[in-house]
Amino acid sequence: MSAKLNTREVGDVTVVDVSGRITLGEGSSALRDVLRELVASGKKKVLLNLSDVTYIDSSGIGELVSGFTTVANAGGTLKLYGLTKRVKDLLQITKLYTVFDVHEEEAHAVRSFA
Amino acid sequence: MSSDTGSIGILDQDYPSTLESVDIVEADILKAAVDAGFGEDEQQGIGMAVRECMVNAVVHGNRYNRNKHVHVNVRKSAGDFEVRIRDEGEGFDRSQVPDPLDDSNVLRHSGRGLFLMGAFMDDVKVEKASPRGTEVTLSKKLAS
Numbered sequence: 001m002s003a004k005l006n007t008r009e010v011g012d013v014t015v016v017d018v019s020g021r022i023t024l025g026e027g028s029s030a031l032r033d034v035l036r037e038l039v040a041s042g043k044k045k046v047l048l049n050l051s052d053v054t055y056i057d058s059s060g061i062g063e064l065v066s067g068f069t070t071v072a073n074a075g076g077t078l079k080l081y082g083l084t085k086r087v088k089d090l091l092q093i094t095k096l097y098t099v100f101d102v103h104e105e106e107a108h109a110v111r112s113f114a
Numbered sequence: 115m116s117s118d119t120g121s122i123g124i125l126d127q128d129y130p131s132t133l134e135s136v137d138i139v140e141a142d143i144l145k146a147a148v149d150a151g152f153g154e155d156e157q158q159g160i161g162m163a164v165r166e167c168m169v170n171a172v173v174h175g176n177r178y179n180r181n182k183h184v185h186v187n188v189r190k191s192a193g194d195f196e197v198r199i200r201d202e203g204e205g206f207d208r209s210q211v212p213d214p215l216d217d218s219n220v221l222r223h224s225g226r227g228l229f230l231m232g233a234f235m236d237d238v239k240v241e242k243a244s245p246r247g248t249e250v251t252l253s254k255k256l257a258s
Contacts, residue, residue: 023165024133057162057169062222068221093233094214094230
């Protein structure tokens with residue numbers, strides 16, 4: 001299953017629920033498109049829910065990094081929560097785990113934007 | 115097919131330079147890794163290494179050229195599970211690939227594929243293929 005993305009608002013935080021595979025092709029381009037649209041519409045607090053991401057490759061990791069810098073360059077913040085062990089391991093071995101602000105739970109992550 | 119070196123051929127096939135081929139080869143080699151007796155974490159690692167290698171071959175090597183193919187060979191011996199992936203591209207100098215863990219590269223969009231192959235396999239060899247292209251050999255030791 002390629003990636004599915006759903007966007008919702010929790011207070012002033014935009015939560016993007018991502019599910020499926022974020023890999024080169026549809027999955028990574030869908031994530032890129034959503035994040036660009038959010039930045040273009042002025043969203044400054046973006047939270048990616050990755051709890052249903054079943055697979056991510058280097059292209060998907062690249063899109064997470066690009067999203068992080070795109071949101072930051074627009075004066076906003078992108079955070080992550082709900083990482084599966086697999087995604088967490090990948091971010092750790094690529095030294096990206098400490099770059100992102102990563103949370104275990106949505107409520108905690110949303111509060112951290114305040 | 116068994117060879118005089120005691121290894122068993124599992125897969126030996128050409129694939130078109132498409133992302134669909136990446137998915138097909140990843141799935142086929144994952145199945146072979148299961149049959150070879152690798153555990154779940156090792157299977158995932160092998161699958162990811164193969165995927166990254168196939169993407170490099172299709173995207174950077176053959177540049178999606180449908181007149182070029184990616185050759186995949188998988189063999190199993192008493193001690194090793196070996197995947198060879200060969201493209202028909204212009205080749206590259208491994209020493210010129212930036213270190214993705216260097217602080218100046220951590221936030222780069224791309225350039226992690228070869229690193230991830232090395233992270234999940236026991237050995238990764240990159241060799242110039244004849245008459246052209248690059249052959250990458252991914253090896254994983256089998257539990258004795």
